[in-house]
Amino acid sequence: MYVAVKGGERAIDNAHAWLAEERRGDLAVAELSLAQIREQLRLSVNRVMAEGSLFDPDLAALAIKQARGDLIEAIFLIRAYRTTLPRFGYSYPVDTGRMTCDRRISATFKDAPGGQVLGPTFDYTHRLLDFKLAADGGEVAKATTATAREDDTPHIASMLQAENILQEEPHSDQEPKDITRRPMSFPSDRATRLQALARGDEGFLLGLAYSTQRGYARNHAFVGELRIGRVPVEMEIPELGFSIEIGEVELSECETVNQFKGSKTEPPQFTRGYGLVFGQAERKAIAVALVDRALRWQELGEDNLGAVSQDEEFVLSHCDNIQATGFLEHIKLPHYVDFQAELELVRKLRANSMTDEENEA
Template structure:
């Protein structure tokens, strides 16, 4: 605590009041409701939900308002709230294979079963600021396509041109660990890594994903498929003996197709990178899939030569709540630590000055001896 600050607890209360005043803005401006944030800033809300690892658009919007638009602060608020919630059970893995997509695009094939679905995207906007966002001529939105949309990677799987999405026959899928309840232990399973990446900082993952495209990852990626839509979530109810649907959530899924030259035991084929994120978050899902593939280096016998391939580096630094806490704690008082460093620096400087004085004295004595010797010879 900053005990030297004038006012003590009163100063802290005033700081809180000033923060609230700054967040409110001028009194004559209308107050923003969380419903407006939820409905009109869906991409931002999706990011807070993903990195906060809690799917609740209302709470994410409220957190953004309380944090005055600070994404990391909003994520921290949502994570903190999440820790107070009871756990009633687990849900089976969501089935994204039949995801009725609002948006579904592939960069690998022009014509794909079910067709390409543009949906809501910034990809074709001109990136020009407009004076007024409200428009009267809003075209009717695309509706999700009911036609079956098999995975694009399945087309490559017919001729074994891509690795199987299932391991060898007879393999059973173990229950994944829970990073929110168990300590992180390296090396991690792929399921645990995907958990960490899914709630990792978007900017950090974007930078790492970009690094792999620039050659720091030994892969050349293609977007096999990006889907955005709602999936049904089921809950295992022990009393009735089977899963029951409890609602739908919006997710973004990306499957990246990467080159692999093969080995002595495996024929050349494409490999996969995977990303799945809450809400509309294509950039995050794509970055996640790029980093996921880079972290699978051991599976394919690839050398670790870049940061994106280093599991401990990626996972330990991708969590923005931990990163924020560790960086921002530097603002807190460190008086004792600094005084210890100050004493050490002063001691080292005294020793340095003493050595300098000793060297200068020795040099002076040597010069005087040389001068006397020259005078004697003369």
């Protein structure tokens, strides 16, 4: 047993060394710096921060480098590191109405108050490979930016609410549960669901959101507003007796406007889905909003159409890519004893089956 353990340790050490070698790649090629990853792979950095539940672009860049570009592995690293950090307190809820928007669009109103700000987006590109990027030192066109000021960007939802045709969002002073400290239970409230969706796997949520649009839930949605920008974060300092601004975070926020024919308790009106995630992650924010709306069927008095996106326990229990990865990848680890037990069982079953056949003959 001792020899087997020592042999296993040597094999693992060699695997780690080989991994480091593969991570570095060809030594003739310059090594990636964290600044390069942070600045030039920002969408990957944003995803790692969002699903890792930690807003720190430098640490996210480090995790991406360490994980060789495997974003789920990078998210795992960030989550693991996050558990070691002390918690000094809680910030106030951010006010996205104060957002300084780099991108702010509405698919429902052309002339939205505050204007449409297209911002940095792939939406209007031709999806053709740009071989200029393969040339070292290629010139970068300087954009004339038009960032919306924080006092110029009222939420589109306020226009619909003024007409009383958009359902009011319920307000509560109850402190939301923190799913990073307390496990989820079912049924869950909307705040808990939105937390889980915000750090859920983008690909999984994208598939669910797409399914709602194809008819696997009642979800005919318009993007009422999508905004991306920076929001100040405030925290109360007990020693001072008042709150101060401790920094700002970049967020993507999406509010969808959905048809609602009414129920026994609610008149016909529009309802909404909501998504809020770290960084520029608009696809994720839209997906979260669509899935959020699908999960609201019960509180709105709608029928359950049997769509998987309406199954709260299924969605929230399977959207976390770290839990999914851990359970999926554990099957590649040694299961020698379990397999040998099943092997013996199958052999006995086969032997008994052949004996029965012989007796019948």
